[in-house]
Amino acid sequence: MRLRLSVFLTFAAAAGLAQQKPCPIDVFLDVSQYEGAGAEYPKPRLEAACEGDELVVRSNGIPHYEFIQVTPNPLLEQDYEFRVPLNPKKADKPTPIPLLGSEGFSVGGLAIFGPNEGPVPQEAEFGDPVMHSIMDACMGHTALEYHYHALVQRCLSDVKDGERSPVLGFAYDGFAIRGPWGCLDAECADVVKFKSSWEKVGNPDTDSWDAFDYVAKEGPEYLDQCNGHTDESGDYHYHATETWPYIIGCYAGEPLGMRNRGRPRRQVSENRSGRRPRRGPGGGRPGPEQVSQAAAALGMDAGKVAEALRVEPGSIKPVNPAAAARTLGVAETALREALGGGGNRPPRANQNPAGEPECFFRCGQSDEDAVGCTLTPEHKVVCHRPCDDNKCG
Ligand SMILES: [Zn+2]
Ligand SMILES: [Zn+2]
Known part of the structure; x- marks a missing residue:
């Protein structure tokens, strides 16, 4: 791989493309070397390539390590195609990551x-899933798809803890996410464990974004609000951290990346659970005018409404209309109505034109007719059939 890389670099320099980053396919795992999730699951599949100015990763979403089920949702094979910019640039200002x-x-x-987790169960809605211990040993679990809320370096790399961390993933803005350890100088004489600068100011039992605030700190080991930094070589990247937000706190670049075809190959009913949260720049984030209108309609102070929605100047927290409505002491539907239907609507029970309720999480194989479920912090599963209480999670 090193040989191929140097050949590419020579070519790139000769072609006057020295600014173009080499295609980082060597950071991806050869998942065929691993046992996979278990005998009852398909073998993991992963292909990484660069196409034009994009890094393209196709995978079937099956872990390369044993799958231990910690939520009621089964592990489903996916047909992913992730695309991110190969040469990411820092944006003028960061962009919030999606709430879901x-x-x-x-x-x-x-x-x-x-x-943060999804809107159920009510007593823990949008809470910190790591704190609630609903993650496996690699900090992943299944909803509609297997996903991480934190990263464990040894699950994704052979590099020892304490040595300079490799790349463990990529954010949709194209910037790499490294493990927690990194260099403080060009020679890498000093390896430190990077730290999040987010401080706990509330209870992450519910709505973990309201429980943490970014407070800039002195010291080269502290990361910015997106959980990233620019290293000695001028390279910006994120570091996974031991504490909240665990992976990234916002996008430092433009989130131009995307995921195509991210649907399970086998699923009980597409139209019940196929709904995806909105993502990308803005993502339904209400602008100042929309907030003013909403405040007027609700007879409230615009600043208070902006703060509750977390869209006040400088905020990079994702909008959560359910939590904002609670803060303001109004019904969520009233807030949404006042906003004119905007506000990064989370996926939850809604009637689609076919009259079928839509849900985000599945209730696993425990109840075929269930349209949603509640997962308590104690892992107790309560299936909803139908999800008529608007709490499908
Ligand atoms: Zn989750
Ligand atoms: Zn670093």
Whole structure:
């Protein structure tokens, strides 16, 4: 691989493309070398390539290590195609990651999610899934798809803890996500464990974004609000951290990347659970005018509404209309109505034109007719059939 890389670099230099990053396919795992999720599952599949100015990763979403089920949802084979910019650039200002859904992918070809869970169960809605101990030993679990809420280096690399961490994944803005250890100088004489600069200011039992604030800190081991930094060589990347937000806190670049075809190959009913959260720049984020209108309609102070929605100037937290409505003491439907139907609507029970309720999580194989389920922090599963209480999670 080293040989191929140097050949590419020579070619790139000769062609005057020195700025173009070499295709980073060597950071991806050869998943065919591993046992896979278990005898009852398909073997993991992963292909990485560069096409034009994009890194393209195709995978079947099956872990290369044994799958231990910790949620009621079965492990389903996917047909992923992730595409991210090969040469990411830092944007003028960061972009919030989505409240729900993927923000990137691992070097094993699996989806990476943010530091909060979905809207159920009610007593733990949007809480910290790591704190709630609903993750496996590699900090992944299944919903509609297997995904990570934190990264464990030894699950994705042979590099020892304490040595300079390899790349463990990529965010949708194209920037690499490395493990927690990194260099402080060009020679890498000093390897440190990078730290999140987010401070706990509330209870991450529910809505973990309201429980943490970014507070800039002195010291080269502290990361920026997106959980990244620019190293000595001028390279910007994220580091997975031991504490919240665990992977990334926001996109430092433009989240131009995407995931295509991210649907399970076998699924009970597409139209019940196929709905995807919105993602990407804006992502339904209400603008100042929309907030002013909503505040006027609700007879409230615009600043208060903006703060509750987490869209005040400088905020890079994802919008959560359910939590905002609770903060403001109004019904979520009233807030959504006041916003004119905007506000990064989370996937939850809605009637589609066919009259079928839509849900995000499945209730696994425990109840074929279930349209959703509640997973308590104690792993107790409560199936909804039908999801008429608007809490399908
Ligand atoms: Zn999850
Ligand atoms: Zn670094």
